[in-house]
Amino acid sequence: xxxxxxxxxxxxxxxxxxxxxxxxxxxxxxxxxxxxxxxxxxxxxxxxxxxxxxxxxxxxxxxxxxxxxxxxxxxxxxxxxxxxxxxxxxxxxxxxxxxxxxxxxxxxxxxxxxxxxxxxxxxxxxxxxxxxxxxxxxxxxxxxxxxxxxxxxxxxxxxxxxxxxxxxxxxxxxxxxxxxxxxxxxxxxxxxxxxxxxxxxxxxxxxxxxxxxxxxxxxxxxxxxxxxxxxxxxxxxxxxxxxxxxxxxxxxxxxxxxxxxxxxxxxxxxxxxxxxxxxxxxxxxxxxxxxxxxxxxxxxxxxxxxxxxxxxxxxxxxxxxxxxxxxxxxxxxxxxxxxxxxxxxxxxxxxxxxxxxxxxxxxxxxxxxxxxxxxxxxxxxxxxxxxxxxxxxxxxxxxxxxxxxxxxxxxxxxxxxxxxxxxxxxxxxxxxxxxxxxxxxxxxxxxxxxxxxxxxxxxxxxxxxxxxxxxxxxxxxxxxxxxxxxxxxxxxxxxxxxxxxxxxxxxxxxxxxxxxxxxxxxxxxxxxxxxxxxxxxxxxxxxxxxxxxxxxxxxxxxxxxxxxxxxxxxxxxxxxxxxxxxxxxxxxxxxxxxxxxxxxxxxxxxxxxxxxxxxxxxxxxxxxxxxxxxxxxxxxxxxxxxxxxxxxxxxxxxxxxxxxxxxxxxxxxxxxxxxxxxxxxxxxxxxxxxxxxxxxxxxxxxxxxxxxxxxxxxxxxxxxxxxxxxxxxxxxxxxxxxxxxxxxxxxxxxxxxxx
Amino acid sequence: xxxxxxxxxxxxxxxxxxxxxxxxxxxxxxxxxxxxxxxxxxxxxxxxxxxxxxxxxxxxxxxxxxxxxxxxxxxxxxxxxxxxxxxxxxxxxxxxxxxxxxxxxxxxxxxxxxxxxxxxxxxxxxxxxxxxxxxxxxxxxxxxxxxxxxxxxxxx
Numbered sequence: 019x020x021x022x023x024x025x026x027x028x029x030x031x032x033x034x035x036x037x038x039x040x041x042x043x044x045x046x047x048x049x050x051x052x053x054x055x056x057x058x059x060x061x062x063x064x065x066x067x068x069x070x071x072x073x074x075x076x077x078x079x080x081x082x083x084x085x086x087x088x089x090x091x092x093x094x095x096x097x098x099x100x101x102x103x104x105x106x107x108x109x110x111x112x113x114x115x116x117x118x119x120x121x122x123x124x125x126x127x128x129x130x131x132x133x134x135x136x137x138x139x140x141x142x143x144x145x146x147x148x149x150x151x152x153x154x155x156x157x158x159x160x161x162x163x164x165x166x167x168x169x170x171x172x173x174x175x176x177x178x179x180x181x182x183x184x185x186x187x188x189x190x191x192x193x194x195x196x197x198x199x200x201x202x203x204x205x206x207x208x209x210x211x212x213x214x215x216x217x218x219x220x221x222x223x224x225x226x227x228x229x230x231x232x233x234x235x236x237x238x239x240x241x242x243x244x245x246x247x248x249x250x251x252x253x254x255x256x257x258x259x260x261x262x263x264x265x266x267x268x269x270x271x272x273x274x275x276x277x278x279x280x281x282x283x284x285x286x287x288x289x290x291x292x293x294x295x296x297x298x299x300x301x302x303x304x305x306x307x308x309x310x311x312x313x314x315x316x317x318x319x320x321x322x323x324x325x326x327x328x329x330x331x332x333x334x335x336x337x338x339x340x341x342x343x344x345x346x347x348x349x350x351x352x353x354x355x356x357x358x359x360x361x362x363x364x365x366x367x368x369x370x371x372x373x374x375x376x377x378x379x380x381x382x383x384x385x386x387x388x389x390x391x392x393x394x395x396x397x398x399x400x401x402x403x404x405x406x407x408x409x410x411x412x413x414x415x416x417x418x419x420x421x422x423x424x425x426x427x428x429x430x431x432x433x434x435x436x437x438x439x440x441x442x443x444x445x446x447x448x449x450x451x452x453x454x455x456x457x458x459x460x461x462x463x464x465x466x467x468x469x470x471x472x473x474x475x476x477x478x479x480x481x482x483x484x485x486x487x488x489x490x491x492x493x494x495x496x497x498x499x500x501x502x503x504x505x506x507x508x509x510x511x512x513x514x515x516x517x518x519x520x521x522x523x524x525x526x527x528x529x530x531x532x533x534x535x536x537x538x539x540x541x542x543x544x545x546x547x548x549x550x551x552x553x554x555x556x557x558x559x560x561x562x563x564x565x566x567x568x569x570x571x572x573x574x575x576x577x578x579x580x581x582x583x584x585x586x587x588x589x590x591x592x593x594x595x596x597x598x599x600x601x602x603x604x605x606x607x608x609x610x611x612x613x614x615x616x617x618x619x620x621x622x623x624x625x626x627x628x629x630x631x632x633x634x635x636x637x638x639x640x641x642x643x644x645x646x647x648x649x650x651x652x653x654x655x656x657x658x659x660x661x662x663x664x665x666x667x668x669x670x671x672x673x674x675x676x677x678x679x680x681x682x683x684x685x686x687x688x689x690x691x692x693x694x695x696x697x698x699x700x701x702x703x704x705x706x707x708x709x710x711x712x713x714x715x716x717x718x719x720x721x722x723x724x725x726x727x728x729x730x731x732x733x734x735x736x737x738x739x740x741x742x743x744x745x746x747x748x749x750x751x752x753x754x755x756x757x758x759x760x761x762x763x764x765x766x767x768x769x770x771x772x773x
Numbered sequence: 774x775x776x777x778x779x780x781x782x783x784x785x786x787x788x789x790x791x792x793x794x795x796x797x798x799x800x801x802x803x804x805x806x807x808x809x810x811x812x813x814x815x816x817x818x819x820x821x822x823x824x825x826x827x828x829x830x831x832x833x834x835x836x837x838x839x840x841x842x843x844x845x846x847x848x849x850x851x852x853x854x855x856x857x858x859x860x861x862x863x864x865x866x867x868x869x870x871x872x873x874x875x876x877x878x879x880x881x882x883x884x885x886x887x888x889x890x891x892x893x894x895x896x897x898x899x900x901x902x903x904x905x906x907x908x909x910x911x912x913x914x915x916x917x918x919x920x921x922x923x924x925x926x927x928x929x
Contacts, residue, residue, distance in 0.1 A: 037868045044876030045864040047811020047851035051877060054810035144796060230911050232815040232823055233877040282813070282877025283911050314816040506874035506912060664871035668913055672874065675914030699820035699909060707915040708906040712898075 052252035068128030071162035071692025129354035132319025162692030197356030210343025210375030214334025233282020239297035255542030286392025322391025363397025376436030395734035406742030445656030445720030471747025475738025479731035480545035485538025494602025501540035519560035546731020558619035625724015644763035658730030677740025785853025802840035822908030832888035874912035
């Protein structure tokens, strides 16, 4: 058993596995990523970053750098439009513009080691790097705080003097690092715990981890004399880059064109702008195209990791195995500026369970680390690690099978989450049942020091805005013009949905991802939304093409367009078997019947439909070294409808492995002064091929009624269960409940009392 | 200004001459001077494998080789893997097995796998995992990459 699809409804194109349209470019090295962009006369930029985790910037002297031969320009925060200290909606939720601007180039204070201070453009990258050493910054180092619990204490060093706690609609009145306190309550949690026969209460911690995309951030910009700014970059959302640039540069949207290049991974980390405004400012100063690429240390130290966390979980059950109360507190490190994913984290924490009484508290706390950004199901993996470990302990105390325990308490259609929303049709029960029926679950695990763990996870998925155009060619093929960055095969998953509507093959649809001048607005490739929402836009545009094609056929046959049908690749009039035209035949007649056909569609669908996942892992713990070896892994997930099953499996496998890395290896080691001590791929150790077995998958299809083909987003939820699944398996192997991530060999030996 | 060094080398079966600074890496020269951007850069310190190419029959991280070291050597990059209108069996297998998502690590993986299959035409799964451990992929979880290499080994 490797990969299984539990198909509920079959289609012609959807559910097949065509070769992706951009595949040849990518296996031959011809695909152009952000770092591959080159222009005549292009300059190269480098960024000076703060060596301190927390420091006041008294002055910056760039004169020596500017005088160096080969240097063409230097920019500091003085060159940026200084942001007002107020909240703006920039497509990724509310953003304080001053924080956004200050994160691009520090003005009064550097808030983390790696915080950008100045940027240089020079004739080559080496000259630019040398010039950085000539920039004199007068820093006053301040005490740093790099742990969420420390930052919440009275007397902790304060990062942002004007920050006050926003707590359920009320603002605090004194300086603090706690930006927000969120709370959700359902039922009566005290009463619930009184009804409980068994209560488990535990505390958990997780370390800061990074998205770890292999391609570093990059940006190339050309600011023309007429104010037209073009930016080429690897981004998850060209339109959102344009939105952010318009704000931070105080430049009109229509004068900014963002050209999304191929992108080498993102996982949420390539939504904020870092280098794009610097490239633009340097180009404005020099009149030349300017390109910047981050080094790997810049990526670790200067771009969004995901929050480290401290969590408390308390769950009560009856002896009959019914969960009667859940309570969670989650404290997240937002990084240098407010805005961690603590909200989504607490909302997902107990989402898989149907429970009467619940209380959730979330704290968003600033610390002297890079501003955290989205990372695949932002916030949910931390919360699920805590909650799913406690659920495993409860199942054990009750003496019931952990999957049976979850089935007994499973969320289903109509269940109200603790944070309020009521589930539409969801596939959690079906995933649990598929896990129970799997070869993996049914095959006993034997051998010393081995354990099997299971855990589950939920992620909302989102809709948001998508647009696309379809043009019909005279040979019966179509071009699909889209604006969603293709980060893992979405050109093909969109083309397949258009092909399904049009009765064409996937290969007859040619998808292209274009720039912000060339298609309507598209939100980011994120939130597991692209195949769902941009796919829906492709569906709508294809429906419009069919409508226009029927009108042309009606014109030719002097029939009523409403009487023209399109079935099995053929247009015909009801009750008339003589007149038939294939899509290709009719395409050839368009220029003689009124001209070309094109269609565009813009959508903002709401019914994303949540995704559930259940993961099973077998592992072995080396009793001498504490090293964990993954022996077998099965990921089960409700995809609604898998458009291209291979790429759905790929998301499940990739998410599981990122979760395994988070569980076992990955961690920012911080020095006493708040610097990251391991900012290379050698020391920040992500899983390699040698660390893993094959990752088996079971795709469950419980159609999402909120999408024409039943699609649910698939990209994010597979990173939610692995951490707890691994922890639960380690418990079965060793008898030790691990409550801190990562569960390194050292941590396991420490828990055993060996070191 | 540093003195540039004249280098003569063979890349993908063709003779090349270029001038480079002693501090420039081979990956930088390929990408910036010669326009061969199929070789990718992810870390510049030899830990991600995106810049893997074949130098005198051995796979190397080209970010850890200096441009001047290319003098008199034989280099194969992803651009030289197959003829103008064909794909190497590894490239075909990566397509058919959906062994890429973002694709930035793909040229490096294919070059490493080529290095393996030239030495060991029929490697085990474990051997492939060992050989490719110097190439990082953050998207796929490696499953489909390993299957693609096993598939290509069957077909070569």
